Amino acid sequence: MRDVTLSQLEQFGAAAADREDTFQMDEDAFRLFYERTARPVWAYLSRMSGDARLADDLLQEAYYRFLRANVSHESDAHRRNYLFRIATNLVRDIRRRPRLDEQRMTEDAEAIDHADPQSADVANGAVRRLDLARSMARLKPRERDMLWLAYAQGSSHKEIAETLGLKTASIKLLLFRARRRLAGLLREGGR
Amino acid sequence: MIAECARESEVLEAVAFGRWPGHGDLAAHAASCAICADLVEVARALHDDRDALCREAQPPAAGMVWWRATIRARADAARTVTQPISVLQGIAGACIVGGAAGLVTVAWQSMHWVDRFGDMAAQLQSRRADIAAASTLAGGHGLPLLLAVAAGLVLAPLALYFTLADD
Secondary structure, eight states: OOOOOOOHHHHHHHHHHHHHTSSSSSSHHHHHHHHHHHHHHHHHHHHHOOHHHHHHHHHHHHHHHHHHHHOOOOSSHHHHHHHHHHHHHHHHHHTSSSSSSHHHHHHHHHHHHOOOOOOOHHHHHHHHHHHHHHHHHOOOOHHHHHHHHIIISOOOOOHHHHHHTTOOOHHHHHHHHHHHHHHHHTTTTOO | OOOTTTHHHHHHHHHHOOOOOOOOOHHHHHOOOOOHHHHHHHHHHHHHHHHHHHOOOOOOOOHHHHHHHHHHHHOOOOOOOOHHHHHHHHHHHHHHHHHHHHHHHHHHHHEEEEEHHHHHHHHHHTTHHHHHHHHHHHHHHHHHHHHHHHHHHHHHHHHHHHHHHHO
């Protein structure tokens, strides 16, 4: 194999500088956007993947793909939706790996189960979260995504459709069915 | 079939802004409306879970994420630049292997000609005078010819190296 020459290294540096220029925003704008979105995106990744550690890795990957995407955004909301779309696709990729999904969500639920509650409120909250984690694990991935975006993230039907790659007209029915199913599971205590 | 309730948005807003159960009217309605009861059940659970997860979240600092993205972009750029060189090296390697295989084949076939060398030697014996004349001519111009061939063998690989190094 031939060694890399100095002139080539200079070319790499120039190419890298060009790449930085192709990030869709500068560092200051990114910092502001990140501060606003990192926690909700992490929460989404964590709940949808069922793995907090995996969510850390996916978060970095989501922002990298977001920065590298050559897409112009008409508003901050549009930019945020695009980030959630990337996050959704990352979780979908993870789900394609064998038996990661339900097992991890159950582990997540067990972690909540073993939490050491210090007060009645904390205990009640932990129980409710445990029920939710178990119930979510029994839903279809698309139902989970949809419900989270609608009721945790507060996205509109149009935004959900854009994020999940579905038709806006179909969201209402799909959401209604998913909501009814999750409500039933929650009343059963997630079992 | 979708069952709808006119007060869904009102209920959802109360949950989303942490005002639930709020005034008794809406709570009483949710208690008697199956659709709104489902909505409250789901929306509260998800809303509370999101809040708890956001509190638990410890995302890396923005600067760290930006720095990692920059490093990765640089690595991707370097990979993009070196990819054609790797392809070229692969092609060159394949050519060398192919050429070597060709030479081996030719050498193998030439072994069969060894048998005929005896006949050729006999024929050459009858043309000794012609060979002597050719040897005299080569003795006069052979050195420059030999130097030219040697220079070509040394310079050609160097020229190829510098051509590839500059692109």
